[in-house]
Amino acid sequence: MLSVQQxxxxxxxxxxxxxxxxxxxxxxxxxxxxxLIYHNVERVNWAGFYLxxxxxxxxxxxFQGQVACVRIPVGRGVCGTAVATGEDQRIDDVHQFPGHIACDAASESELVLPIRRHGEIIGVLDIDSPEQNRFTEQDRAGMRLIVSELEQYLERQP
Structure with a gap:
């Protein structure tokens, strides 16, 4: 896989x-x-969605990757925090994140972006890596482009 640039x-x-x-x-x-994400972004071990x-x-x-946690309470773990705060989460070391939920022991860093429909969060895009400090601000901004495409699609749905 090639390194993903902007x-x-x-x-x-x-x-x-x-x-x-x-x-x-x-x-x-x-x-x-x-x-698309799992096969085009290097050094990730999980890419998918929670709704x-x-x-x-x-x-x-x-999702693509190893089996995963099925249910995550809002406010708990990186995904639940993204929903509770409404903000993207770029975590360099998941073991230092308070309340981290270890679905895959191999995961070391995580990137989570809320997905909105008509202004309301309907889910998150979650990407894990087996490397600490894997995700850069460039990665977050790049994934935000993909989430924006998804949000535009969702806005057109009845």
Whole structure:
């Protein structure tokens, strides 16, 4: 795999737009997006989505990688914190993150971005790496491009 540069993220965002543009099924689209990320970003061991169930819990959605935690309470772990704060989370060392949930003991760093529909958080994109300090601000901004494509798609859905 090649190192992902900013222009590569722009290309991935274009690919994401093409993949989801004409498909109305959210699960199919999230499945393709998780594969796109997992196979194009180096040094990751998990890439996928958690979706809101009710107001207090995230539930595992489509992903690529090892088996994962199925339910995460809002406010707990990196994913739950992203929902509670509404902010992207770029964690260099997950073992130093208060309340980290170890779904895969090999994960060392994590990047989580909230996904919104009509202003409300409906889930998160979660990416894990077996390396500490794996994710840069460039990675966060690049993944935000992909999430933005997904959010634009969601805004068009009934």
């Amino acid at each position: 222009h590569d993220y722009a290309l991935m965002a274009q690919q994401a737009r093409s993949l989801i543009a004409d498909e109305p099924n959210l699960i199919a689209n999230l499945s393709n997006l998780s594969a 809101m169930e009710g107001k207090d819990e995230l539930v595992l959605g489509p």
